[in-house]
Amino acid sequence: MEEELLKKYGSERPGEIENLNGTTETVNFKFSTAVRFYHNMEDADFPLHWHVPGEIISPIEGTYTVTIAGQTVNLQPHDVLIIASGELHSITAPKTGERYIINYSTTLFQQIQDMAALFDTLYPFRLITHEEDPDLSDRLFALLTRMEGEYFSTAVYRESEIIALMLHFFTNIGRYEHRQNAEQVLDYPRQQDHMRRFAELCTYINNHCTERLSVEDLASRAGFSVYHFSRLFKEITGMTCHNYLVARRIIFAKTLLVDDTIPITEIAMRSGFNSIATFNRLFKAQIGYTPTEYRQMGNTKTGCEHPENT
Known part of the structure; x- marks a missing residue:
């Protein structure tokens, strides 16, 4: 089984981060402009890192532990974890198990209005568990399985099909969230x-x-x-309008924090916060680290350029 998977998936079964500078990972999308798909079954851990593309993790067999924004998430088979763009996270792998790990281009999908609105609600992450939402998690897992088949095939128009499946994946989440949050049925x-x-x-x-x-x-x-x-x-x-606005301001602040010549107080003001105390408190509440800690973990100016556009 191990040899068959190795022959089929080759280097798409990562044991370490390919391009890491400090905590900044640059994702190589290879043939696809939208998705990098891994069928991972390594027992290697991934250190604290972040990247511009979003990430989806879903165990096939065994568990998987992800720490993100100061929270630890223990994934079970068919759970689906969506990590938003730019979020610091680390991963602890068990000795055995398999899982899907997918990086996806937020730039491509955010060109669609309702996708952009959905992505803005995913910060810092969204967890869909099989225990709480078996129908939704099974649908999403089935789409990932179909995506895997396309990704490792030689079929014509496979990239178009992969993008279509990814859109279907997020559409399922968006419609589910809308039904859950709706207080009344609109025509x-x-x-x-x-x-x-x-x-x-x-x-x-x-x-x-x-x-x-x-x-x-x-x-x-x-x-x-x-x-x-x-x-x-x-x-x-x-989410509330206030929380949405705060999330967008923090996203903006994170782009400034890669430049360690800009004082934290100036970043707070330029990002729309009216006090450094408010900035520090809200940043840590959402990201899990203070702005200073976040900057220190990066320890590099590399990565402020959008890797999807290089």
């Missing part, structure tokens, strides 16, 4: 209108997150009262 045209408005609003917040943005102004921009805006924002995105 289809109205639901589509709300999704369009909030996708546009999320794009606006992403582009202006460092500015002064009030819930009142954002509600007015979306065309809702503050009450309905707050309710619908949570229903559609899975």
Whole structure:
């Protein structure tokens, strides 16, 4: 069995990070512009690292332990863990077991409005367990299995099929989250209108997150009262408007922290936070480390360039 898998998957069964500089990993997508797929069954651990592409981990057999944003997640077979772009994480492997590890281009999928809105709710990670959501985890695992078949095949249009399967994967998650968060059933045209408005609003917040943005102004921009805006924002995105805005500001701050010539206080102000204390508290709550600790773990200016565009 070991020899058959080695022959089939070859170097796509990683035992160590291929391109690591400090804590910054540069992912080589090889033939595909969207996905790097690994069928991993090594007992090697992965040290603390981060990368621009997102990551999906799902055990096939055995367990797997991932520490991310200061939290430890113990994965069981068919659990699905989605790690957001730029999140520091480390992995502890058991002596035996198999799992899927997939890196995916957030840049490619964020060109689709509702995908971009979904990705913005995944920080710092999303865990779907087979115990709590067996139907969803089984559907997602089946899609990963189909993706594996395409990735290691020589079929024509395999990249297009891989992208289609990845879109199907995230669509399943988005629709499931929407059903779970919905407080009322909207008729289809109205639901589509709300999704369009909030996708546009999320794009606006992403582009202006460092500015002064009030819930009142954002509600007015979306065309809702503050009450309905707050309710619908949570229903559609899975998080409050305030938490969404904070998450975007922290994402921006992380891009500045790679430059150790910029003082932490200046980064806080440039990222839209009105005090260094608030910045430190919210950054640690979301990432699991203070801004200073996060910068020290990087210990390099390399990695601020987008590896997917190099």
